[in-house]
Amino acid sequence: MDLGYGPEYELFREEVRAFLRQHWRAVDHPGEVAAFRKLAVDAGYLHRSVPRRYGGSEQPSDVLKARVIREEFTAARAPMEIKSLGTQLLVPTLLEAGADWQKERFIEPTITGQITWCQGYSEPGAGSDLASLRTRATLRDGRWVINGQKVWTSFAHEADYMFLLARTDPDAAKRKGLSYLLVPMDQPGVEVRPLRQITGESEFNEVFLTDVSTEADWIVGEPGDGWRVANTTLKHERAWVGDVADSDRLLNSLIRLARRTPGPGGRPWIEDAGLRSRLIEVQGFVEAHRYSGYHQLSRTLKGESTGVLGLTNKISSTGIAARIAAIALDIIGDAALLPHTGPGHQSPIGAERWMNQYFGSLGSAIAGGASNIQRNIIAQRGLGLPRDQAT
Ligand SMILES: Cc1cc2nc3c(=O)[nH]c(=O)nc-3n(C[C@H](O)[C@H](O)[C@H](O)COP(=O)(O)OP(=O)(O)OC[C@H]3O[C@@H](n4cnc5c(N)ncnc54)[C@H](O)[C@@H]3O)c2cc1C
Structure with missing residues (x-):
């Protein structure tokens, strides 16, 4: 069995190495790191599945090239995409299921780190059995009004937005009545309480949502489509881990x-x-x-x-x-x-x-x-x- 990637990919590997030799210096100033990432996007090495109009490099899907890039960037200790809930979970989900205006508005600022996200899925009593979550969202005067509680919400204390699952149709079957909403965190009614972890740090939070609101069209997919959309996110989360x-x-x-x-x-x-x-x-x-x-x-x-x-x-x-x-x-x-x-x-x-x-x-x-x-x-x-x- 030949586990090599073949001559085409070894040539590509040389190209990536040459790029890194030319452009990567071990810098840690955020501005310099951002400038390097921009060059790497322009060269087609980062955010390969993200279209150019949303700030990506829009490359044909090629898992072997992606792997070569990862290997070479890791060996050179060069930064790859920002690791965040937004870049790793929300962006692929929007690409698969989001409306064009949502991609336009959220993807580029997310991948460049200008805006950050937290993931509001788990609730007390709804972790493994996520579909039994009870946070409610109701359409009122052109806005979703959300009430409920989330828990284990990583980085909620510093996030600009939350992508969350809420029950929009309490009469539908458990998995059918859920919707996937995008919600600004900076508004009255969002209360974030840090949870101290075993490590002594507090990345986790409880998030209480009381009459929190978001625009009617800040929904990914259709109302009631939240389970399918959420599973897109979970697929990416597992690949990430x-x-x-x-x-x-x-x-x-x-x-x-x-x-x-x-x-x-x-x-x-x-x-x-x-x-x-x-x-x-x-x-x-x-x-x-x-x-x-x-x-x-x-x-x-x-x-x-x-x-x-x-x-x-x-x-x-x-x-x-x-x-x-x-x-x-x-x-x-x-x-x-x-x-x-x-x-x-x-x-x-x-x-x-x-x-x-x-x-x-x-x-x-x-x-x-x-x-x-x-x-x-x-x-x-x-x-x-x-x-x-x-x-
Ligand atoms: C580091 C970390 C980061 C997280 N970040 C987020 C986040 O940002 N946003 C978010 O929404 N959630 C987050 N979570 C929550 C995470 O998704 C839940 O903890 C997970 O889904 C488990 O749910 P639970 O904690 O309610 O445990 P439970 O569902 O109560 O499970 C407790 C135990 O019982 C077992 N168990 C439960 N049901 C069954 C069954 N049917 N069969 C066999 N065993 C079972 C489980 O395996 C587990 O060992 C995070 C968790 C961790 C640890």
Whole structure:
């Protein structure tokens, strides 16, 4: 089996490398990073599926080229698209299901980071069972009036807008009565209360919506079409979480940590036989994840359905991240538990980062659909097993 990309793509790889050599300098000033991104869009490397009139580079769909770009940008540590709920979830959803004026108005400022979004799906009592959500939206005098509560809303405290699911037809069947609305956050009636997370940070929020309103045409798709539109977003969310490049990056950081941290007998941890076998085991999982990614890729290239591969890849990647972080914490030992802030508390081995990585990996296994639920879907739709009796 030849897993190379072939001469056409190796030529393309050279072209990307030449672009990066010419234009990428390790800068971190936001203006310079934005200028580089603009050049990369003009060259056709970023926002490839976004039409030029909405600020993208409008390239023919080519998953292998996209992968080559990702590999080369990652190797050069050059910035790719801004990672945000807006760019990764809303923009693809608008491209698939949005009205032309919505694409015109929202896509470019979202991909350039001028406006930011949060995702208002989950509610108390409606997480895994999202379709039972109770936030109501009613059309009154040409505007949707929204009442309800959202929870676990990442970055709601700093977002300009929320894309949310609300029940617009309480008499319709659970999934049929939902609509997908775009809502400005800066208005009376939107109350954002931060939730403190296990990491000590507060990215999450509860959001209370009391007579909040939005224009009648700030709806994506038709009224009652929200379930279908929301599933477009979830598909992108799972692909985002399930990327093998993240597993590679984490494994490499772990290996660097094991090389430079003294272990038993004062020798670097990397020389410890027990640790080496754990590393090899996790490397096996990363390789399996990679080939499962190739499998998904080749089915996409042949125009075949990828079935449940997107779900299995999300589960693999969150499981790998948790395993890697657990090994890192064993290497770091008690230092991981010390306070990390304040003078004299800066950890040279990145204890704080690994602690956050560990806790964050527990969250990633829940965000965008908990692993248990994904496993049930894989069992039923992928393997044809009977429905779980407990659900
Ligand atoms: C890091 C992170 C970021 C998030 N960001 C957002 C966001 O920005 N916007 C947003 O709307 N939501 C967000 N969420 C919420 C997320 O979508 C929900 O947490 C998730 O859907 C699970 O819902 P829940 O928390 O209500 O748990 P529940 O649905 O109550 O589930 C609790 C446990 O029971 C299990 N369970 C439930 N039902 C079944 C079943 N039928 N079969 C088997 N097991 C079952 C679940 O697997 C889970 O282990 C985020 C969550 C996390 C962790």
